Amino acid sequence: MALLALRALGAAAHPQCLDFRPPFRPPQPLRFCSQYSAFGCCTPEQDAALARRFGAVAARVDAAMWAECAGYALDLLCQECSPYAAHLYDAEDPSTPLRTVPGLCEDYCLDMWQTCRGLFRHLSPDRELWALEGNRAKLCRSLSLDDTDYCFPRLLVNENLNSNLGRVVADAEGCLQLCLEEVANGLRNPVAMVHARDGTHRFFVAEQLGLVWVYLPDRSRLEKPFLNISRAVLTSPWEGDERGFLGLAFHPSFRHNGKLYVYYSVGVGFDEWIRISEFRVSEDDVNAVDHDSERIILEIEEPASNHNGGQLLFGDDGYLYIFTGDGGMAGDPFGKFGNAQNKSALLGKVLRIDVDRNERGPLYRIPPDNPFVGDPAARPEVYAFGVRNMWRCSFDRGDPATGAGRGRLFCGDVGQNKFEEVDLVERGRNYGWRAREGYECYDRKLCANASLDDVLPIFAYPHKLGKSVTGGYVYRGCEYPNLNGLYIFGDFMSGRLMSLRENPETGQWQYSEICMGRGQTCAFPGLINNYYPHIISFAEDEAGELYFMSTGTPSATVARGVVYKMIDPSRRAPPGKCQIQPSRVKVRSRLIHFVPKEKFIRRTESIPRPTKAPRRSRPTAAPPAPTPRPSRPTPRPGRRRGSGRRRGRPGTADPEPSNGAVRLVRPAGLSPGRGRVEVFAGGRWGTVCDDAWDTKAAAVVCRQLGFLYAARAAKRAEFGEGRGLPILLDDVRCTGSERNLLECAHAGLGSHNCGHQEDAGVVCSREDPNL
Secondary structure: OOOEEOOOOOOOOOOOOOOOOOOEOOOOOOOOOHHHOOOEOOOHHHHHHHHHHHHHHHHHOOHHHHHHHHHHHHHHHHHHHOOOHHHHOOOOOOOOOOOOOOOEOHHHHHHHHHHHHHHHHHHOOOHHHHHOOOOHHHHHHHOOOOOHHHOEOHHHHOHHHHOOOOOOEEOOOOOEEEEEEEEEEEEOOEEEEEOOOOOOOOEEEEEOOOEEEEEOOOOOEEOOOOEEOOOOOOOOOOOOOOOOEEEEEEOOOHHHHOEEEEEEEEEEOOEEEEEEEEEEEOOOOOOOEEEEEEEEEEEEEEOOOOOOOOEEEEOOOOOEEEEOOOOOOOOOOOOOOOOOOOOOOOOOEEEEEEOOOOOOOOOOEOOOOOOOOOOOOOOOOEEEEOOOOEEEEEEOOOOOOOOOOOOOEEEEEOOOOOEEEEEEEOOOOEOOOOOEEOOEEOOHHHHOOOOOOEOOOOEEEEOOOOOOEEEEEEOOOOOOHHHOOOEEEEEOOOOOEEEEEEOOOOOOEEEEEEEEOOOOOOOOOOOEOOOOOEEEEEEEOOOOOEEEEEEOOOOOOOOOEEEEEEEOOOOEOOOOOOOOOOOOOOOOOOEEOOOOOOOOOOOOOOOOOOOOOOOOOOOOOOOOOOOOOOOOOOOOOOOOOOOOOOOOOOOOOOOOOOOOOEEEEOOOOOOOOEEEEEEEEOOEEEEEEOOOOOHHHHHHHHHHOOOOEEEEEEOOOOOOOOOOOOEEEOOOEOOOOOOOHHHOEOOOOOOOOOOHHHEOEEEEEOOOOOO
């Protein structure tokens, strides 16, 4: 994948299809609109439908006219397959009417009018357009675009619009422009998000306080927590306290044995330690842990309150990997060489243990191929050593096609005074701390020891870029092919998102920063281009898509944490390729439906990267005693104290929707054009009752959203209940010609005699459902 610097454009390139999503490479060549076989917006099925429309127009037009005009008909019909179809049809905003003919450049329109003006009535059902057929100036003016860079056919030869198509675009500074989708919010320091590998596609989000929440594939959350050990967990409201619930991992055979493992801090008085425990899921509820099933697998004394590690992972080998910190304070001052270089200590290590068949006998066993089995000077649990405080590690799933890279273990190791690093962890290797920090010596005497034999990181960066690395994942999902093989990670302090890509020939790793897309890059429905700056953790879902968690206030008691999904706006997989079919889960708890809160921020440049980092979360010095008064970060000039402002967020508010605007809310996995109808009126959003709801009312909604036809009027809350909103309209009766639902007859704004179980919905279509 080429990473290209973006030129200064007259109009920022923003490829987008009529379903308001990025273009794609069709799974097979298109037969009719073949010019878009390499990249565009049509599947073979859509291409075949356009060919049928072409044939239908040919049948209605006399032979002499068709001989002159068939090429124009082909041109215009195939623009639905253009990677810029949304621009050509004015469909970037789902709330605006959709053109029935693509936007034409003036000279092309004038030429077409000379010989083929009668063709428009066969290509468009718009009678207002038909009425302009005899007036060349008015017709071509109505078919023009405000942004002439995108008019057809000029956009075909516009180098700025075509040179980067289908590739992740970098700005002039080499910063890759990606976008985000909000997935969950209102979380208190979300430290981990994992899945159970059980086919349900649930994800489990852990808060530092000691609670784990279950989210279903439609992103609704169960009201009852999956796990709540907050009474046992040691943490505090102090911003930056590193103690708490730090990690969890599901057994690879969880579907059959119901086992999971957690990593958390405990303490009595001034004594503190970390605990790894095994739990089992409840026999009565697959969405709840049996809290009485806890078995303590391992405990390790912590000499200080920081550098607690916290990662748990199961490898392809079935063993449990445990990542511990060096014990805290600064410079690993414990013993002659520190904990990290002492193979007889469990701190500052990567441990590997076998927790299978532990119902009787020892709670864990030592894998026979652990590197220091038989070494009397080493603990047999040790898999790798010389680490300071690895914060977030992951196994590479491997290339989806070839399997290349599978099983590689990536870790971010938090630095001391100068460098943060990313390591590839291998069996028996020494990662250098405290002899080395990043690529440089930290303890010069120890660094000069010829027996050190340490492994250098694959990447290290200085503290001017960030002061607390958060390890990430190699992207191996289905939805965004361009990201395959890209290791994405971040920094808790600076809020930077970063990436590495390996050169397979040299083995070197190329660094690129990640920015939120500038201009219209992220202007897709549901996407945002800003995030809270304290990046706590990264995650994969069961399908391999990539997420990260961050917060505006890094305190275990403040609910400002958000989960974001990473999105490549330049290219997606072909529609239908990445569909999932989650196994059904019986839900006993009440569901809390997800309501996104973050907004797309309109701006002209990439989000600026801050040059001064906020207060560090994982400090090198020990925090105050167990329950201190929360500290306050030093405010930056012009910022309110403790605001936790999102990166790049300006001070201006988003414009309010116009009265009568509508939107569709749909469960995850459904295509655009179908969902529960919500209308904006009187300064607020609300739902519509299905009393008298019919296809005429549905047609008004679909037309507002840019669809030509209403395939069906949905009733009885088919697309879910909007319980968090008021019911604004009832007894809606439309003729079908109204501009919005407020122009239809109704019982009066806010007057109704129904409940949310009668919320109305629509199914819209771009093609006549009667054909």
